[in-house]
Amino acid sequence: MKALLKLTKMELQLQFREPIALFFTLAFPVMLMILFGSIYGNEAEAFLDGYGQVDLSVPGYIGMIIGTIGLLNIPVTLANYRDQGILRRLRATPLQSGSVLWAQVITQVVMSAAGIALLYIAGVSFYNLRIPTGIGSIIPAILLSAFSFFSVGFVLAGVMPTARAAQAVGMAILYPMLFLSGAAMPRFIMPEIVQKIGLALPLTHVVIFVEDLWLKSSLNMVSLFVVIGMLVAGLILSRFTFRWE
Amino acid sequence: MQKVIDVQNIRKEYGKTIAVDDISFSxxxxxxxxxxxxxxxxxxxxxxxxxxxxxxxxGHVAVLGLNPQSDSKTLGNRIGIQLQHASIPSRMKVWEALDLYASFYERTVPWEPLLENWGLGDKRNAQFDDLSGGQKQRLFIALALINDPEIVFLDELTTGLDPAARHATWDLVSDIREQGKTVVLITHYMDEIEALANRVAIIDQGKVIALDTPANLIANLNAETQINFTAPRSFNAEELASVAGVSAVNQEGNHIRVTGNGPLLAKVAVTLAEHDISPEDLQSHRASLEDVFLAMTGRNIRE
Known part of the structure; x- marks a missing residue:
């Protein structure tokens, strides 16, 4: 337990020494919020059921943070640790191998929470972000979504031959998905056909799942099942694909 | 003497490649x-x-009487390991690495003196990537010693180091033994083994082809010492044939080669001096472990 705590603390500190990864998880979503907020403001709109544009964008940005960490930060970090022999060195200690993986998961949960907290603080400070009613169900929903994407990140780390490949493939999957899923811009401004295509993407379901809870306090069962299904598939696949060296 | 490692008839295949083929030693x-x-x-x-x-x-392996598979946690606490192709994150600081690795073990030594002993005291806040090759290796040794292990495994410790750093590292390895620890040194450098090892297993193509002290292995070659130098053609090299221990003298142009046994170099040098010959390139070549490997396999170890 002492080792796991120490390893997690170390991992967190190392995250803060990687400015680029830090930018995309912590700063970029806040910058987008301020950019679009300065254009559209956050006045209550009738066609948004009394919510403003910024209110609507927050669940999308949460999806952006989870997606970026799951598809980029985790696979690149783990593949790099494997390429460099860092996992090999850790395995040559009495440390339980599960601790290495848990340290990574806890670290990335903390990073996600930090990114979301910054968004929340910026939203409340600059745009009078409307506090969601069902916050008690939103936190478990975000955690479930995060675990789901993280498990895909572990699969990606195992399948990709090198850290460079993990980065290239992670970006190729992530970036189109950010725009089609409603993470970077709201789905309602997209043509209907694009919205339909978006429904085939896992990140869309994270956005819908969080958005429905956030704005309507309603549980979208389809999205819930997609998120759970991805988590189960990710956990099973990562068991077979993960490599220590 | 107490056996701390006992390896009996181990064998390991990767697909069709036989990596280890019936290896035994203790x-x-x-x-x-x-x-x-x-x-x-x-x-x-x-x-x-x-x-x-x-x-x-x-096959069967016992380390400190433990089974490395079923007693891995207990064993892991009692051995220290520096592995080839293993590393720590590039942005981790020296002190952080020691502090972190210390948390993995039940019993540890304080890491501050360890840093000082291994010449990393002024590098404690440096990130791993900013260390030189020799400093990185010293950090790896320090990490392998953090749990005060009974056996230390050092795998390709000096690969990639310049000669000065290599020799400095050799001294450090001797220090580890002085502390009463057993050291297993894995290398492809024969000179490293000659300088450090009490006993050596020479492994080739998955088998142990020789197992003895380096001195015995070299002595068993019965190889003669060779002395080479250049001298003016006017010098009659046959003068050296009467030197004690010399078995053959070979003169080709101004190149002279003397072969024989025993402490040859000093005696040959004295005779040369008597004839006012002082070659600048006087060199003596004694048989080494490289010659042992060559004699046993017909190949040079670097091939």
Missing amino acids: VQKGEIFGIVGPNGAGKTTTVESIIGLRKPDE
Whole structure:
């Protein structure tokens, strides 16, 4: 337990020494919020059921943070640790191998929470972000979504031959998905056909799942099942694909 | 003497490649035991089987009386490991690495003195990537010693280091033995083994082809010492044939080669001086472990 705590603390500190990864998880979503907020403001709109544009964008940005960490930060970090022999060195200690993986998961949960907290603080400070009613169900929903994407990140780390490949493939999957899923811009401004295509993407379901809870306090069962299904598939696949060296 | 490592008839295949083919040896408490051989000979697989990172297909391994597979946690606390192709994150600081690795073990030594002893005291806040090759290796040794281990495994410790750093590292390895620890040194450098190891297993193509002290292995070659130098053609090299121990003298133009046994160089030098010959290129070549390997396999170890 002492080792796991120490390893997690170390991992967190190392995250803060990687400015680029830090930018995309912590700063970029806040910058987008301020950019679009300065254009559209956050006045209550009738066609948004009394919510403003910024209110609507927050669940999308949460999806952006989870997606970026799951598809980029985790696979690149783990593949790099494997390429460099860092996992090999850790395995040559009495440390339980599960601790290495848990340290990574806890670290990335903390990073996600930090990114979301910054968004929340910026939203409340600059745009009078409307506090969601069902916050008690939103936190478990975000955690479930995060675990789901993280498990895909572990699969990606195992399948990709090198850290460079993990980065290239992670970006190729992530970036189109950010725009089609409603993470970077709201789905309602997209043509209907694009919205339909978006429904085939896992990140869309994270956005819908969080958005429905956030704005309507309603549980979208389809999205819930997609998120759970991805988590189960990710956990099973990562068991077979993960490599220590 | 107490056996701390006992390897019996281990065998390991990767697909159709036989990495380790019936290897047996034992290591005594307090010695520096060398495992040497060309790249790909099966050294690393052998060591990984001993420390429990791999399970041999056949055979039996006991380390400190423990089974590396079933007693891996207990064993892991009592051995220290510096592995080839292993590292720590590039942005981790020196002190952080020691502090972190200390948390993995039940019993540890304070890491501050360890840093000082290994010459990293002024580098404690440096990130791993900013260290020189020699400093990185010293950090790896320090990490391998953080749990005050009874046996220390050092795998390709000096690969990639310049000669000065290599020799400095050799001194440090001797220091580890002085502390009463057993050292297993895995390398493809024969000179490293000659300088450090009490006993050595030479491994080639998955088999132990020789197992003895370096001195015995060299002595068993019955190889003669060779002395080479240049001298003016006017010098009659036959003058050297009467020097005690000399068995043959060979003169080709101004190149002269003297072969024989015993402490030849000093005696040959004295005779040369008597004839006012003082060659600048007077060199003596004694048989080394490289010659042992060449004699046993017909190949040079660097091939």
